[in-house]
Amino acid sequence: MALDKLVDSSQLDADLTSVANAIRTKGGTSAQLAFPSGFVSAVQAISTGETDYVKMAYTTRTYTGRLASDYAFQIPNLFFPYGKMNAIFLPNATTASAYSTAGVQAFGWCTNLKTAVIGKPYYLGQEVFRNDTALTAVDLGSTATRFVNAVFSGCKKLDVLVIRRNGVCALLYTNAFDNTPFASGKAGGTLYVPQAQIAAYQAATNWSTILGYSTNSIQAIEGSPYESAYVDGTPIT
Amino acid sequence: MIVQEHFDVNGRDFIRTYSDAGRYVVRDGVPYGEACDPAEFGRTYTEGELIPPEERMDEMAAKAEAYDILMGVSE
Numbered sequence: 001m002a003l004d005k006l007v008d009s010s011q012l013d014a015d016l017t018s019v020a021n022a023i024r025t026k027g028g029t030s031a032q033l034a035f036p037s038g039f040v041s042a043v044q045a046i047s048t049g050e051t052d053y054v055k056m057a058y059t060t061r062t063y064t065g066r067l068a069s070d071y072a073f074q075i076p077n078l079f080f081p082y083g084k085m086n087a088i089f090l091p092n093a094t095t096a097s098a099y100s101t102a103g104v105q106a107f108g109w110c111t112n113l114k115t116a117v118i119g120k121p122y123y124l125g126q127e128v129f130r131n132d133t134a135l136t137a138v139d140l141g142s143t144a145t146r147f148v149n150a151v152f153s154g155c156k157k158l159d160v161l162v163i164r165r166n167g168v169c170a171l172l173y174t175n176a177f178d179n180t181p182f183a184s185g186k187a188g189g190t191l192y193v194p195q196a197q198i199a200a201y202q203a204a205t206n207w208s209t210i211l212g213y214s215t216n217s218i219q220a221i222e223g224s225p226y227e228s229a230y231v232d233g234t235p236i237t
Numbered sequence: 238m239i240v241q242e243h244f245d246v247n248g249r250d251f252i253r254t255y256s257d258a259g260r261y262v263v264r265d266g267v268p269y270g271e272a273c274d275p276a277e278f279g280r281t282y283t284e285g286e287l288i289p290p291e292e293r294m295d296e297m298a299a300k301a302e303a304y305d306i307l308m309g310v311s312e
Contacts, residue, residue, distance in 0.1 A: 126292055146267070148270070149270055170267050170269075172267075172268070173270040174271065174273055203278070205264065205267075205273065205280065206271075206272060206273050208274060208275055209251055209273040209274075212249060212251070212275075213246060
């Protein structure tokens with residue numbers, strides 16, 4: 001071993017203790033850590049993604065009983081960003097309250113989310129599903145009256161959207177579908193609406209543009225796989 | 238002031254309508270941030286209330302870009 005530096009052992013001990021304390025704090029342990037193997041194994045034992053889990057657990061506990069009820073959509077940023085959640089099934093969720101802020105980014109950046117059922121929304125807030133990059137299908141039930149901006153922006157795999165309302169859900173910005181299969185030049189998506197509403201959607205402001213892209217299609221819910229079930233296959237109750 | 242721009246979708250003429258004053262454009266009581274319609278529909282809009290800052294396109298885009306960088310989401 002070459003000895004080419006003078007070392008202040010007291011200072012080194014203090015420095016190592018400082019590092020060890022940081023590792024222990026992060027890892028949630030008070031165990032002694034032998035250098036270097038103990039440091040290495042302690043760092044390796046710190047699980048990644050724990051923040052998402054903790055936040056989700058906290059949210060679930062705080063709002064127990066409401067996630068499937070009337071308030072889930074009314075709290076801006078409630079779920080943002082919860083990367084571990086892969087499905088949302090809220091058949092009774094609504095947005096009947098504050099018009100301008102309801103649901104802003106409620107499920108944004110949920111990058112493992114694949115399907116979402118929001119059964120009774122009145123209004124979809126800004127960026128509600130923004131950059132949910134694994135999201136493939138969304139069912140908005142029978143009450144949605146309007147979307148604002150960037151609702152689905154960045155949902156690169158979203159190719160099924162079901163809107164059951166007997167009336168057109170107003171699309172207030174075309175950028176609701178930016179960087180989704182529904183956008184210009186993309187792979188295309190399918191909008192499922194009641195048969196009686198197809199013509200109205202094709203003529204509706206902004207929807208007429210989205211549906212004007214040749215890659216997109218609009219189909220009747222009646223006779224489709226979604227006639228009696230939500231997009232995740234769960235029957236409507 | 239209401240601004241209208243023509244654009245083409247699959248050979249069909251569309252008109253994009255928006256307010257250069259950052260207001261909603263309103264038709265039949267519905268306030269749109271922007272409105273795109275087939276030109277032959279001849280739809281007209283009036284200016285409505287100011288679009289809230291948090292809903293304006295430029296602010297939203299900047300914020301989203303920042304989030305995307307932080308979250309490692311690429312186009």
